[in-house]
Amino acid sequence: xxxxxxxxxxxxxxxxxxxxxxxxxxxxxxxxxxxxxxxxxxxxxxxxxxxxxxxxxxxxxxxxxxxxxxxxxxxxxxxxxxxxxxxxxxxxxxxxxxxxxxxxxxxxxxxxxxxxxxxxxxxxxxxxxxxxxxxxxxxxxxxxxxxxxxxxxxxxxxxxxxxxxxxxxxxxxxxxxxxxxxxxxxxxxxxxxxxxxxxxxxxxxxxxxxxxxxxxxxxxxxxxxxxxxxxxxxxxxxxxxxxxxxxxxxxxxxxxxxxxxxxxxxxxxxxxxxxxxxxxxxxxxxxxxxxxxxxxxxxxxxxxxxxxxxxxxxxxxxxxxxxxxxxxxxxxxxxxxxxxxxxxxxxxxxxxxxxxxxxxxxxxxxxxxxxxxxxxxxxxxxxxxxxxxxxxxxxxxxxxxxxxxxxxxxxxxxxxxxxxxxxxxxxxxxxxxxxxxxxxxxxxxxxxxxx
Amino acid sequence: xxxxxxxxxxxxxxxxxxxxxxxxxxxxxxxxxxxxxxxxxxxxxxxxxxxxxxxxxxxxxxxxxxxxxxxxxxxxxxxxxxxxxxxxxxxxxxxxxxxxxxxxxxxxxxxxxxxxxxxxxxxxxxxxxxxxxxxxxxxxxxxxxxxxxxxxxxxxxxxxxxxxxxxxxxxxxxxxxxxxxxxxxxxxxxxxxxxxxxxxxxxxxxxxxxxxxxxxxxxxxxxxxxxxxxxxxxxxxxxxxxxxxxxxxxxxxxxxxxxxxxxxxxxxxxxxxxxxxxxxxxxxxxxxxxxxxxxxxxxxxxxxxxxxxxxxxxxxxxxxxxxxxxxxxxxxxxxx
Numbered sequence: 001x002x003x004x005x006x007x008x009x010x011x012x013x014x015x016x017x018x019x020x021x022x023x024x025x026x027x028x029x030x031x032x033x034x035x036x037x038x039x040x041x042x043x044x045x046x047x048x049x050x051x052x053x054x055x056x057x058x059x060x061x062x063x064x065x066x067x068x069x070x071x072x073x074x075x076x077x078x079x080x081x082x083x084x085x086x087x088x089x090x091x092x093x094x095x096x097x098x099x100x101x102x103x104x105x106x107x108x109x110x111x112x113x114x115x116x117x118x119x120x121x122x123x124x125x126x127x128x129x130x131x132x133x134x135x136x137x138x139x140x141x142x143x144x145x146x147x148x149x150x151x152x153x154x155x156x157x158x159x160x161x162x163x164x165x166x167x168x169x170x171x172x173x174x175x176x177x178x179x180x181x182x183x184x185x186x187x188x189x190x191x192x193x194x195x196x197x198x199x200x201x202x203x204x205x206x207x208x209x210x211x212x213x214x215x216x217x218x219x220x221x222x223x224x225x226x227x228x229x230x231x232x233x234x235x236x237x238x239x240x241x242x243x244x245x246x247x248x249x250x251x252x253x254x255x256x257x258x259x260x261x262x263x264x265x266x267x268x269x270x271x272x273x274x275x276x277x278x279x280x281x282x283x284x285x286x287x288x289x290x291x292x293x294x295x296x297x298x299x300x301x302x303x304x305x306x307x308x309x310x311x312x313x314x315x316x317x318x319x320x321x322x323x324x325x326x327x328x329x330x331x332x333x334x335x336x337x338x339x340x341x342x343x344x345x346x347x348x349x350x351x352x353x354x355x356x357x358x359x360x361x362x363x364x365x366x367x368x369x370x371x372x373x374x375x376x377x378x379x380x381x382x383x384x385x386x387x388x389x390x391x392x393x394x395x396x397x398x399x400x401x402x403x404x405x406x407x408x409x410x411x412x413x414x415x416x417x418x419x420x421x422x423x424x425x426x427x428x429x430x431x432x433x434x435x436x437x438x439x440x441x442x443x444x445x446x447x448x449x450x451x
Numbered sequence: 452x453x454x455x456x457x458x459x460x461x462x463x464x465x466x467x468x469x470x471x472x473x474x475x476x477x478x479x480x481x482x483x484x485x486x487x488x489x490x491x492x493x494x495x496x497x498x499x500x501x502x503x504x505x506x507x508x509x510x511x512x513x514x515x516x517x518x519x520x521x522x523x524x525x526x527x528x529x530x531x532x533x534x535x536x537x538x539x540x541x542x543x544x545x546x547x548x549x550x551x552x553x554x555x556x557x558x559x560x561x562x563x564x565x566x567x568x569x570x571x572x573x574x575x576x577x578x579x580x581x582x583x584x585x586x587x588x589x590x591x592x593x594x595x596x597x598x599x600x601x602x603x604x605x606x607x608x609x610x611x612x613x614x615x616x617x618x619x620x621x622x623x624x625x626x627x628x629x630x631x632x633x634x635x636x637x638x639x640x641x642x643x644x645x646x647x648x649x650x651x652x653x654x655x656x657x658x659x660x661x662x663x664x665x666x667x668x669x670x671x672x673x674x675x676x677x678x679x680x681x682x683x684x685x686x687x688x689x690x691x692x693x694x695x696x697x698x699x700x701x702x703x704x705x706x707x708x709x710x711x712x713x714x715x716x717x718x719x720x721x722x723x724x725x726x727x728x729x730x731x732x733x734x735x736x737x738x739x740x741x742x743x744x745x746x747x748x749x750x751x752x753x754x755x756x757x758x759x760x761x762x763x764x765x766x767x768x769x770x771x772x773x774x775x776x777x778x779x780x781x782x783x784x785x786x787x
Contacts (some may be wrong), residue, residue: 008496013713032489044714051493174581189587189621199576223581223587232569233559234782268783374650
């Protein structure tokens with residue numbers, strides 16, 4: 001049966017073009033793949049290849065014709081034994097038309113809303129002991145390495161050197177070089193390698209010496225780890241943890257002092273965790289390692305040596321996605337994460353001396369954000385101050401404030417206030433660095449603006 | 452559907468010349484890829500495939516030759532020019548074509564498109580759109596094989612356009628350091644988009660690019676499926692034996708543009724015509740089969756089988772509905 005050769009499109013946006021040249025003439029034998037014509041638009045030239053074999057019948061659109069609409073029949077291809085006068089029995093049906101129906105605007109509700117869940121009190125894990133955040137992180141990794149053979153730790157100086165910040169101290173001796181793996185200083189290479197291994201079901205913990213260096217591999221983290229499950233229609237998953245110190249340390253300059261909470265928090269397909277205390281660090285790192293998704297785990301170098309009480313129960317674990325009310329209060333809600341939780345608690349203590357009772361929320365997880373806990377608190381206090389060490393523009397404070405505006409606008413008695421790091425690259429000089437980072441006075445001043 | 456009509460492998464593994472049965476298998480697979488890609492180009496022209504669409508026409512002998520040396524469990528990863536790899540790996544042409552048209556019946560339910568398809572069943576790990584990024588993932592697949600103590604191999608395809616990406620060299624170093632069972636297949640089709648390899652690479656012998664890390668390099672004519680298979684046999688055996696990675700440069704040629712919207716002003720039409728006429732990998736196998744005494748009707752019957760498979764895939768890809776709107780919100784995270 002004769003078939004029509006249609007005017008092709010060079011791109012999805014092309015509507016019409018010029019039949020520039022016929023390279024074959026009626027009566028020519030054609031095999032699939034033969035270039036039979038050239039078409040042009042103002043942008044480009046493209047060859048038209050035959051898809052079927054046969055004999056070129058009638059040319060319906062002569063060369064040089066301009067403004068030929070896409071999908072217009074331009075020639076007829078005859079099957080074996082057909083006569084040049086043969087025409088297709090039927091025009092191509094509607095199947096030839098692009099079945100595209102673009103909605104005029106995005107749905108007004110961004111995502112299916114999760115049913116509100118009544119907040120449950122945090123489980124009491126019983127006896128505690130004082131440990132440093134560093135020990136908590138190490139204990140969490142040791143427990144998970146022991147629990148699951150598929151878990152391994154990989155990164156710069158994690159094995160023989162015992163960790164650039166001694167977080168992986170003793171793990172090489174305990175688990176051997178198959179499970180605790182030193183890498184060369186090649187973030188793209190070892191991050192990509194760990195992600196590839198995770199796609200097969202292994203559960204790597206990738207330690208970045210600092211999260212600043214993970215920027216070398218941010219393409220691997222976002223394009224390869226975060227998006228593969230979606231792009232594969234749910235066939236693949238990427239159970240991996242990317243962890244390391246995040247944010248400012250002390251006098252390490254602009255390239256080593258950046259907070260990435262907002263960067264990674266922006267990405268669907270990632271979970272982002274930012275612990276403060278030793279209990280946060282231990283409970284959340286164990287949850288991150290067990291999570292079947294890619295988790296970015298943002299630690300803080302200054303917190304590594306700080307001591308906190310932490311449950312001793314060997315099954316101790318915390319849920320990702322749950323914030324913690326660290327201090328209750330009725331006058332203002334202060335929302336913070338990582339090292340700023342401690343600063344916020346200090347500010348709250350000073351405010352109490354002034355008769356202001358601040359509620360301090362430790363977010364613990366950046367994504368998925370525990371909006372419920374924040375909103376419940378603001379409904380009680382009617383005032384919001386957000387605190388973060390990173391830059392203010394498009395930061396976590398902006399997101400928290402927007403969530404409160406969306407969910408508790410009528411409860412607010414004052415505009416939310418953000419406390420954030422100065423909007424500058426981190427300076428080196430001691431006095432300047434101090435001026436760039438939020439402290440208790442900044443938080444107290446912010447609270448006094450709204451109370 | 453292709454599996455039913457595929458003549459299948461027939462042995463004769465390590466010799467340079469294939470048996471008649473193997474050669475018929477190679478012929479069938481190459482014709483399948485070419486007809487599939489031609490049909491993809493046609494559907495693109497009809498507006499049924501949108502966005503990017505990178506065709507494999509001209510390079511068929513590469514994946515078909517390599518695939519003939521792989522076994523169940525070997526892992527495959529490649530760039531965005533991935534349709535040929537998927538068909539060679541045994542993925543269903545219907546599912547691939549329906550992903551190209553962005554339909555529910557596609558491998559990723561329409562959420563991946565031409566550049567992003569995966570099959571856990573066939574150990575095909577995509578389908579990656581960032582030039583060179585699949586190479587570091589590919590050594591991770593090999594790392595997993597070694598970690599688990601299997602003798603499986605990871606085949607990591609990339610083009611000469613990715614050959615000078617930094618992470619390729621980071622991956623060479625890690626693969627050599629850990630002696631990973633990774634076969635790097637460098638498909639040199641001579642143009643990275645519109646820039647010829649001569650204008651892009653100071654290294655003129657890309658197969659030697661792994662030498663600083665002690666990675667053995669091989670070079671093979673990618674328009675000759677028998678030569679590709681023989682080289683793959685040697686390279687895969689090396690990887691499987693635990694001797695570390697191999698870099699195999701395959702000299703090939705893409706007949707079509709970089710993507711569908713390529714004006715192709717960077718090369719002469721005569722260059723394409725000359726290679727099509729004198730070096731076409733399918734014509735070459737066809738001639739050899741005829742010289743072996745295979746009846747032309749038998750080849751014609753295979754052509755017809757392929758045509759039926761591709762027509763069926765194209766019909767499926769048009770009949771399959773667009774994904775349900777609820778698909779927008781699924782497969783972002785594993786729900787636990």
